[in-house]
Every structure is written in C-alpha cells, then in structure tokens.
Amino acid sequence: MLKLIIFQLTLYLSHTYTTAQPKFISRVCQDTFGNYTANSPFKKNLDTLLSTIVSNTNIDYGFYNFSVGTNLDIVNGIGLCSPELPVHDCRSCLSNAARAIVHSCPNQKDAIGWYDSCMIRYSNRYIFHKLEFGPWYKVHYPILRSIDKGLYNKTASTLLTKLQARAAFGNSLRKFAADKANVTSDFTVYAIVQCTPDLESFDCYSCLGHAIATYYQQEGQQARLFFTSCNIRLFHDYMLYDLSSLNSLLPQTQGKASKKWRVFVEILLPIIASLLILAAIFGCYFSRKRSKLKNRIKHM
Ligand SMILES: *[C@@H]1O[C@H](CO)[C@@H](O)[C@H](O)[C@H]1NC(C)=O
Ligand SMILES: *[C@@H]1O[C@H](CO)[C@@H](O)[C@H](O)[C@H]1NC(C)=O
Ligand SMILES: *[C@@H]1O[C@H](CO)[C@@H](O)[C@H](O)[C@H]1NC(C)=O
Ligand SMILES: *[C@@H]1O[C@H](CO)[C@@H](O)[C@H](O)[C@H]1NC(C)=O
Numbered sequence: 001m002l003k004l005i006i007f008q009l010t011l012y013l014s015h016t017y018t019t020a021q022p023k024f025i026s027r028v029c030q031d032t033f034g035n036y037t038a039n040s041p042f043k044k045n046l047d048t049l050l051s052t053i054v055s056n057t058n059i060d061y062g063f064y065n066f067s068v069g070t071n072l073d074i075v076n077g078i079g080l081c082s083p084e085l086p087v088h089d090c091r092s093c094l095s096n097a098a099r100a101i102v103h104s105c106p107n108q109k110d111a112i113g114w115y116d117s118c119m120i121r122y123s124n125r126y127i128f129h130k131l132e133f134g135p136w137y138k139v140h141y142p143i144l145r146s147i148d149k150g151l152y153n154k155t156a157s158t159l160l161t162k163l164q165a166r167a168a169f170g171n172s173l174r175k176f177a178a179d180k181a182n183v184t185s186d187f188t189v190y191a192i193v194q195c196t197p198d199l200e201s202f203d204c205y206s207c208l209g210h211a212i213a214t215y216y217q218q219e220g221q222q223a224r225l226f227f228t229s230c231n232i233r234l235f236h237d238y239m240l241y242d243l244s245s246l247n248s249l250l251p252q253t254q255g256k257a258s259k260k261w262r263v264f265v266e267i268l269l270p271i272i273a274s275l276l277i278l279a280a281i282f283g284c285y286f287s288r289k290r291s292k293l294k295n296r297i298k299h300m
Contacts, residue, residue, distance in 0.1 A: 024097070025226070027113035028135035029105030033124055036107050042124070045069035049077045049122060050098040060087050061173040063197050064094070065128055076127050080196055082117040082233070083176040084246055093118035114226045121228070131203035132228040133210055140221045143236060147187060155183045156191070156234065160212045163193045168205035170250060173197050175204050178246050187236070195230040204230060
C-alpha cells in the first residue's frame, strides 16, 4: 500500500515539476527490419536525424517528422509530444528519448521508445501517414479508493468515445482531445487522447478505438496506453494541465464546412463503423451457411 502511494506521488510529482528527470517508460528494438553497424552510413544518418529532431526550433505543435539519407541507408523518424507539453519541455523530453533509444537499441534499424509525455521512433521503412497499432505498451495505476466500478467505467467510456471523435477531427498539425468527467461529485476523471497528426481522420479514429478497447480490458484504472500511432492517458483527481488553454490549441470548429465534417466524424463515422462490423458478421454467417450447403450437396 505504501509502495502504491509513493508510486502515485512520484507520478504526481513528475507531472507537477516538468523539470524533474522523467523516466524512460518502455522501448521496443525491432530486429526484423535489419541491423546496422557502428560506423555505417545508416548510423550516421540516424545520428543526424535525431539531432535534427532535437535541435529544431521552428516546430511548435509537438510533432516532428524527418528523413535523412537515401535508399538502403534512409532513416525516417517521428517525435511526438503530449499536447500539454510546452515547446521547451517537448524538446527536452525528445532529447532524453533520443539519447535513451540509441543507448537501448544499439544496432536495430527500427525502434520506438516512450516517455510518459513523448514518443520517439525511427525506421528504415516508410512510417509517415501510416496507421500502425504496434509495438505498443500500457501502464496501469490502480485507483486508491473504493469507487463504483460500473459507474466509473461508464463515465470513462463516454468520455473516451467523445474524445476519440474529437481527436480524429483535428488537423494535420494536431490530432488530440482532452476533457474531464465527473464519476461522482468528488471524483473526476481526466483524459487526453492523441494521434500522430499525419494520420487520416479515419485511421486516427480506428487507432484510438483500438486503444480504448484495450483499456476496457482492465476496468477502473488510470492508465497510459501507448500505441505506435496514437495514445490515451487517463488521470484521476488531479488536474495536471489547463484544459481551456489546451483546447484553445485545437482548430476552431466554426463555419458550415467544419460543422458538417464534425457531424460526419462524431455521428456518421461510428455508424459506418458499426455497419461494417455488422456486414462482416453477416458475411461470415452467410458464407458459412453457403459452405454448409455445399457440404450437404457434396454429401448427397
Ligand atoms: C539482427 O541481429 C539480431 C541479433 O543481434 C538477430 O537475431 C537478427 O536476426 C538480426 N536481424 C537481421 C534482419 O539480420
Ligand atoms: C510531416 O508532418 C506535416 C504535418 O503533419 C505534414 O504536413 C508533412 O507532409 C509531413 N511530412 C512527411 C514527409 O510526411
Ligand atoms: C463536476 O462536479 C463539480 C463539483 O461537484 C461541479 O462543479 C462541475 O460542474 C461538475 N462538472 C460536470 C461536467 O458535470
Ligand atoms: C466498460 O465499458 C465498455 C463500454 O461500455 C465495455 O465495452 C467494457 O466491457 C466495460 N469494461 C468492463 C471491464 O466492464
């Protein structure tokens, strides 16, 4: 119990004081896409790429996407910060992440690493504008007081579903959404969901859907789910970012065109998705029926 409290406190503190050295949460070094050696052109390109990301001072929307090199030695890289992170903290998070990833993955041509508030990845493959669920990683922090699990789950799921649509509705620089909801009068859940903004809306929507479904498998906990193309973070009780200033970063939703688009994303998209699932189920059912029929005909 004491351990848990300390853990929560550490989590709290590391968010309150962004200057504190944050922890490298996890990383995946992928062998299957090839290895490089210490003095190779690939390694040189990788170093250039990482320093390009870390030293860039033009980008203020927390998403860095660069390539260095050509053909066999190309390195594509993405850096993504949590939307609440100020530019300066974002760069310092990415800088730590860049150092950690070359240290942890000394010769893999494909790797991804997560801090609590930023992600860095690189690959010799083309990784831009592409929906990728994995590698992924999740962290759960238990709720420290008793709460109606069903009510909690209902509140969190309503909140997440709303944010999923909002984030997908973002633009090519920012695809995220953040909000809070009351579970009870004295218990509030906060959530931030985010996609790499180079994704299509539909891909962002489906990545978050996947992350949310994964979250549901473990009921009633605050959590971080880091997927390759998107992530969700749930916090309880404490406010670690200013919702209104966070939301002011998002594209404004005035104007008829964007209203229509919003209707599409928030209402039609879920309907289309459910219809596709239904169609798939029916498809399976009928093709099974047909093959049963065929079998029966064969046996006659
Ligand atoms: C990369 O090296 C690892 C061992 O360090 C090996 O298991 C893996 O098969 C190699 N991958 C390729 C594509 O050569
Ligand atoms: C990098 O990201 C920006 C913003 O989303 C986008 O406009 C641009 O096309 C991306 N570049 C590449 C190489 O994908
Ligand atoms: C949540 O509860 C607080 C305190 O009871 C209240 O002030 C606030 O309006 C509630 N928020 C929502 C979104 O219901
Ligand atoms: C939480 O709610 C979601 C959505 O209503 C549901 O799919 C999920 O099974 C629930 N999780 C648990 C553990 O009850």
